Amino acid sequence: MKKLLIALPLFAxxxxxxxxxxxxxxxxxxKGHHKHGHRDEVVHYxxxxxxxxxxxxxxxxxxxxxxxxxxRRSTSGLAGSVVGGAVGYQVGNGNPLAxxxxxxxxxxxxxxxxx
Numbered sequence: 001m002k003k004l005l006i007a008l009p010l011f012a013x014x015x016x017x018x019x020x021x022x023x024x025x026x027x028x029x030x031k032g033h034h035k036h037g038h039r040d041e042v043v044h045y046x047x048x049x050x051x052x053x054x055x056x057x058x059x060x061x062x063x064x065x066x067x068x069x070x071x072r073r074s075t076s077g078l079a080g081s082v083v084g085g086a087v088g089y090q091v092g093n094g095n096p097l098a099x100x101x102x103x104x105x106x107x108x109x110x111x112x113x114x115x
Contacts, residue, residue, distance in 0.1 A: 080110020 084106015
């Protein structure tokens with residue numbers, strides 16, 4: 001009975017270390033079963049990663065430039081319109097329509113002379 005009481009704890013301790021002895025990688029006395037110290041070389045192939053394309057930039061259309069037509073007014077046209085309006089008013093006996101027609105005609109004649 002004494003031998004059994006000593007054998008059981010020894011057997012339990014041996015079972016506890018059996019897993020670690022087996023996980024040693026085969027560097028023990030088992031010749032022919034494992035490659036000692038040789039491991040298969042693992043080669044990793046990496047695909048080159050392209051950098052992301054830059055985000056598109058949107059530009060607003062330029063503001064339209066104001067069109068500056070050549071100034072066709074002249075002082076001779078202004079003077080002709082004043083003289084034509086006065087003459088039209090006198091000829092038309094105070095009729096505003098006659099004064100307007102005289103001013104338009106005087107402006108046209110004054111611009112033509114000023115060219």
